[in-house]
Amino acid sequence: MDIEARPPQTTQQYVLDQLRRAILTGKLAPGAPIRQDALAEQLGVSRVPLREALKILEGEGQVTYRPRRGYVVAELALEDFLEVYRLRRILEEEAARQALDKITDADVTRLEEAHADVVNAGQAGDITAMAAANRRFHFTLIDAAGMPRLRRFLSILWDATDVYRSLYYSEETNRDRVDHEHHGIIEAVRARDADELVRRLDEHRAGTVSTFRDFTAKRET
Amino acid sequence: MDIEARPPQTTQQYVLDQLRRAILTGKLAPGAPIRQDALAEQLGVSRVPLREALKILEGEGQVTYRPRRGYVVAELALEDFLEVYRLRRILEEEAARQALDKITDADVTRLEEAHADVVNAGQAGDITAMAAANRRFHFTLIDAAGMPRLRRFLSILWDATDVYRSLYYSEETNRDRVDHEHHGIIEAVRARDADELVRRLDEHRAGTVSTFRDFTAKRET
DNA sequence: ATATTTAATTTCGGATCCAATATTCTCAGA
DNA sequence: TCTGAGAATATTGGATCCGAAATTAAATAT
Numbered sequence: 001m002d003i004e005a006r007p008p009q010t011t012q013q014y015v016l017d018q019l020r021r022a023i024l025t026g027k028l029a030p031g032a033p034i035r036q037d038a039l040a041e042q043l044g045v046s047r048v049p050l051r052e053a054l055k056i057l058e059g060e061g062q063v064t065y066r067p068r069r070g071y072v073v074a075e076l077a078l079e080d081f082l083e084v085y086r087l088r089r090i091l092e093e094e095a096a097r098q099a100l101d102k103i104t105d106a107d108v109t110r111l112e113e114a115h116a117d118v119v120n121a122g123q124a125g126d127i128t129a130m131a132a133a134n135r136r137f138h139f140t141l142i143d144a145a146g147m148p149r150l151r152r153f154l155s156i157l158w159d160a161t162d163v164y165r166s167l168y169y170s171e172e173t174n175r176d177r178v179d180h181e182h183h184g185i186i187e188a189v190r191a192r193d194a195d196e197l198v199r200r201l202d203e204h205r206a207g208t209v210s211t212f213r214d215f216t217a218k219r220e221t
Numbered sequence: 222m223d224i225e226a227r228p229p230q231t232t233q234q235y236v237l238d239q240l241r242r243a244i245l246t247g248k249l250a251p252g253a254p255i256r257q258d259a260l261a262e263q264l265g266v267s268r269v270p271l272r273e274a275l276k277i278l279e280g281e282g283q284v285t286y287r288p289r290r291g292y293v294v295a296e297l298a299l300e301d302f303l304e305v306y307r308l309r310r311i312l313e314e315e316a317a318r319q320a321l322d323k324i325t326d327a328d329v330t331r332l333e334e335a336h337a338d339v340v341n342a343g344q345a346g347d348i349t350a351m352a353a354a355n356r357r358f359h360f361t362l363i364d365a366a367g368m369p370r371l372r373r374f375l376s377i378l379w380d381a382t383d384v385y386r387s388l389y390y391s392e393e394t395n396r397d398r399v400d401h402e403h404h405g406i407i408e409a410v411r412a413r414d415a416d417e418l419v420r421r422l423d424e425h426r427a428g429t430v431s432t433f434r435d436f437t438a439k440r441e442t
Numbered sequence: 443a444t445a446t447t448t449a450a451t452t453t454c455g456g457a458t459c460c461a462a463t464a465t466t467c468t469c470a471g472a
Numbered sequence: 473t474c475t476g477a478g479a480a481t482a483t484t485g486g487a488t489c490c491g492a493a494a495t496t497a498a499a500t501a502t
Contacts, residue, residue, distance in 0.1 A: 009288045011486065037453070046487045048269070051455090055273050059280030061370065067230045068454060068493055083368050086315075094311055147304050149282065149381075153374050160370075232456065258483070267457045272485090289463055289484060445502075452495065458488085465482070472475080 012049040019053055023062060023073060024162050030075040034063065060156045076160065081212050084157050085205060091154055092138075092205075093198050098145035100194050108189060110140050115182045122175040130175070131166050137182060141189070161208070168211045177207060233270040240274055244283060244294060245383050251296040255284065281377045297381065302433050305378050306426060312375055313359075313426075314419050319366035321415050329410060331361050336403045343396040351396070352387050358403060362410070382429070389432045398428060 008014045022028040034054065040047045054071050057063045063071045076084075117133035135158065142151055158165075168174050181204040188197035229235045243249040255275065261268045275292050278284045284292045297305075338354035356379065363372055379386075389395050402425040409418035 010484095013288070035453075047454090048486055048488095052272060052276050052485095055276040056280055059277060061373070067234070069495095070454065080370075083370055087312075087368075087370060087374075090311060090315055091308075094307075147308075149301075149304055149308060149378070152282070153308075157370070231454095256483075268484090269456055269458095273455095291464095291484060443502105445500105447500075448498080450495105450497070452493105454493075455491090457490080460487080461485085463482105463484075465480105467480070468478085470475105470477085472473105 012052045015049050016053040028073050030073050032073050034071040084160050088157050095142045095145040096197050097194050099141050103144045107144050164212045168208050233273045236270050237274040249294050251294050253294050255292040305381050309378050316363045316366040317418050318415050320362050324365045328365050385433045389429050
């Protein structure tokens with residue numbers, strides 16, 4: 001687990017963390033305008049660090065910005081969701097292939113540990129912890145590729161759909177499925193079988209898309 | 222040519238433009254720390270819009286940031302350069318394939334116009350204008366794909382190596398080569414031949430890498 | 443009642459100021 | 473001459489304040 005021992009070094013980092021959390025939990029809903037004054041006061045900071053944090057989120061596409069109009073929490077249409085997953089498919093394939101060339105036994109151990117955390121959190125019903133562990137799992141592989149820009153792009157893509165992944169995990173049948181699929185991924189990594197790994201990753205991603213369709217369909221009504 | 226009729230809507234945009242230009246022209250050299258006070262005064266603005274512009278550049282990887290230490294213009298090692306081109310290869314293939322499905326005759330016309338601008342600027346020896354027109358050429362194709370995140374990623378990757386592309390164009394033989402290769406690209410687009418287009422684009426990219434190697438080798442000494 | 447103009451209010455963008463941290467410089471001691 | 477402690481300086485991060493633009497509300501005319 002990540003331990004947040006002391007408050008972040010700078011206020012902007014603190015604000016950034018809080019904003020991410022607020023977006024993830026829906027406290028800042030998609031489409032909602034961000035009132036800097038109110039939000040800054042609520043966080044107990046001035047608007048300066050808030051605005052710098054928002055600039056970061058803008059760069060990641062988490063919020064949209066129009067000069068003199070301010071920031072709005074980004075909305076994700078089905079089209080956008082599909083783009084994110086299409087790009088993930090392409091970039092994660094590259095990451096997986098590069099990673100297999102370089103991956104160490106220590107990395108594989110970390111992969112297994114992260115997976116164990118996913119399962120434990122899942123059984124405890126702690127969706128947030130499960131999402132965090134799941135991310136560690138996948139980014140252990142991505143990090144092994146040793147491509148910082150690729151890593152950053154994937155990080156942005158993951159962030160964009162964080163909300164819906166949590167939704168996906170909230171169903172128990174999906175949690176079982178994740179468990180099973182992670183096993184397959186670990187096996188493919190152990191065997192250093194790139195094609196198999198890519199296939200497993202594709203299969204693993206497929207589940208989430210239908211959850212998004214259901215969710216937005218429900219939202220429409 | 223882009224006409225900068227009136228100053229940008231906001232000061233941060235003005236500052237952002239200036240910073241990009243300064244990095245591109247080497248007035249802000251890689252590895253050089255950015256002194257906010259001095260730079261802000263030089264631009265005739267306060268530090269607030271400067272800092273917001275720097276946050277954007279940080280997100281794009283153009284500058285690096287360490288809390289309480291400030292911003293430094295990013296340096297590009299050979300390894301980084303190769304990563305950028307590897308990612309461009311992957312993402313531009315996707316963009317090209319998607320674009321061919323959707324591209325209109327008007328897009329093709331714009332492609333030809335952009336190419337004409339490249340040639341004209343090249344003959345006039347205006348490297349900056351040539352680089353701008355070249356970018357318009359390639360992003361006409363990328364835009365046709367209609368994938369905003371893909372577009373943004375590619376924009377970041379292009380920005381990261383802008384300097385070296387200008388270097389590449391400064392040699393006349395390279396300019397001729399670009400002319401010829403752009404023709405091939407336009408032909409492939411006209412024929413809606415995706416595989417051929419991807420092959421042409423790969424070939425087109427290949428040239429720049431050696432320029433980078435030469436440049437850094439010279440810099441080492 | 444609706445549309446349009448005008449006034450009031452909200453909100454944003456930027457400048458200035460101050461505190462906290464990093465860096466540089468000075469000087470004593472080994 | 474080199475090293476380390478401490479002071480002086482430089483630089484960043486954040487708060488507050490103000491002007492400008494956008495939004496909302498009110499008032500007038502159609």
